[in-house]
Amino acid sequence: MLFGSLSLYFVATLLGVCALFKRPLCGLLSVLLMLPAFGLYFFSLFYSYLREKTFPLGDPYGFISFLGNLFVPTFLFLTYKYRNLLGFAHLVAFVGFLATLFALPSSPSPYKSTLYGLHLLFASLSYLFALMGGLSAFLRLILERRLKKHVFFQAYVPLDSLRRAERLSINLAFLGFTFTLIFGSLWARTQFGKHWIDDPKLITTLLLWLYYALLSHLNLLKKLKPRRFSEGVILGAIFSLINLFFVRHNF
Incomplete structure (x- = not known):
């Protein structure tokens, strides 16, 4: 699921860059792809909890990954209200991509x-x-x-x-x-x-x-x-x- 999230964030980043060249449809698609990308990250977090009985936030990698991904739904909510923010879609998608990368080496919390x-x-x-x-x-x-x-x-x-x-x-x-x-x-x-x-x-x-x-x-x-x-x-x-x-x- 994490690799699926990474792939969607990466494509969303490219579409966000495309939107900078006066392609509003690319910006809209970038925002739409960030939603399932965050969803896959969230489900991987939930699956890890079901498997390990704890969240994969036992080190700075997992914590920063979770915090970085939280920016994505915040941005999506703001974009719904302020359409001008679509111009920053590539930056937020890239933040989501980097944050999800941090989840790969993260380890479960030792305290279940x-x-x-x-x-x-x-x-x-x-x-x-x-x-x-x-x-x-x-x-x-x-x-x-x-x-x-x-x-x-x-x-x-x-x-x-x-x-x-x-x-x-x-x-x-x-x-x-x-x-x-x-x-x-x-x-x-x-x-x-x-x-x-x-x-x-x-x-x-x-x-x-x-x-x-x-x-x-x-x-x-x-x-x-x-x-x-x-x-x-x-x-x-x-x-x-x-x-x-x-x-x-x-x-």
Whole structure:
């Protein structure tokens, strides 16, 4: 199934490149192919769970593969609403292709626990929302700067939509990190006999949760100016990337 997903992502990438040469049908076909490509990846994940009783997310390869593939349905949803985004189909398809490649050397998690699987699932969603929020905030700042300078250009996503996206993203990131810590605590209780262990990754994830809790509540109370809020969202995305790629578990 993974090779089928890779093949579809590869063809979708080529069609996306073709769409850059004023071939709108190629862009539409590229988007349509990404849906079954993601479906095959998802079914391979589910099949692995049925076979191994755990998800193949036991190493950075599997985790990054899952996170990268999550961008695909997010893009498909946005494309349905904003057709101008079809011009980025080749990039998203290529991200899906690379992410699925990472799944090939991935290994199953050594902890065959549903709680641990849910912990990883919500962690992946949390990072996705954090990165989407950072991207929305970054694009919003660029768009506002160009509008202030009266530079006219084609905006792929309206400014109001970017504002809503960054607010929604940080709230979902906060919610995701909340469930990440909850399921991580429940799993630690069954695995180590206590709800909390002094693990670097868990500590930095707790700090991320506190950061997004503060940011979302300051936004709710309207204590931050829009620009400062966007800068805070971008900073949160950077912290999330550091935690994802450079902080490791010690168990």
